[in-house]
Amino acid sequence: MKIGELAKKAKCTVETIRYYEKVGLLPASSRDNINNYRLYNKSHLERLTFVRHCRALAMSHEEILVLLQARNQPAQKCDSIDQLIDDHLQHVTVRIKELQKLEAQLLKLRLQCQTPTDSQHCGILQDLEQAIEDNSTDKNFSHVAGSH
């Protein structure tokens, strides 16, 4: 199968597939001798599906690589896999808590201007000019991305 078909089956773009090959999440496929098109089979699709599933769960490429390696060593213990999921779950949980803190702060900020006025007297702007409360939030970026 050609790259476009694989992309459709895995619900991603062809560019993403080429990118995954470049960074080593997918092995380089064989090529059509005549036109140099990439050619894939079922096992490529399975691996890509695995990767996309992991990405849908917001795992980092590094985390996914560990899982892929484990997948290739069927006889080994799976402790490390279970641990990786636990750790990643923590990444997500921590990030949720950070964002909930932000949410609360933003709600509080929003209340500073209940009846619209001009910028000069807007409680929101005034609040933003105050010194920063110490949130440990800013530095503790685990690997799960933000809100935008």
Added chain:
Amino acid sequence: MKIGELAKKAKCTVETIRYYEKVGLLPASSRDNINNYRLYNKSHLERLTFVRHCRALAMSHEEILVLLQARNQPAQKCDSIDQLIDDHLQHVTVRIKELQKLEAQLLKLRLQCQTPTDSQHCGILQDLEQAIEDNSTDKNFSHVAGSH
């Protein structure tokens, strides 16, 4: 005041300050004629504090620029400010919900391997090889970053 002192007072790095100047979040400061060092005053500190406060709330540079402009037009109505905060609050709220979905999916995944075995029989790996359930999550990236 020199850049190091400003950085300390605003609780950020000097590199961040130089970066903000480059991308226009801070205006270019005046310079010491002799050694070309950047020189700052209280109003620079106030503006930087404002920016850092916004960043601590995970606003994007684009959003911050809008607020900075409003701050420079004290006589105008503040509707747009209030609206911007509401919108940004939505960015955060949406991202929290996305991450909570992930959290639930990860918890479910984790339960697939309650008693450690080998990779071949690990329910987690088996689950990850299944087709992807349709989460609308993947594409709806608003501007608030992830969990890592």
Added chain:
DNA sequence: TAAACACCCTGAAGCGGCTTCAGGGTCAAG
């Protein structure tokens, strides 16, 4: 007075996880 050390400067590259762009080649249908 010289060496050590802390601070300042610039410009470029790197991070992650892609997406987009520029500039092509391939191939079936009409």
Added chain:
DNA sequence: CTTGACCCTGAAGCCGCTTCAGGGTGTTTA
């Protein structure tokens, strides 16, 4: 024989910084 769908490569862009390379400045101390 042209249109349009698909494929290729390599480089650059996105965001919000951080890090690096390669310097200059300025104070302190041996």
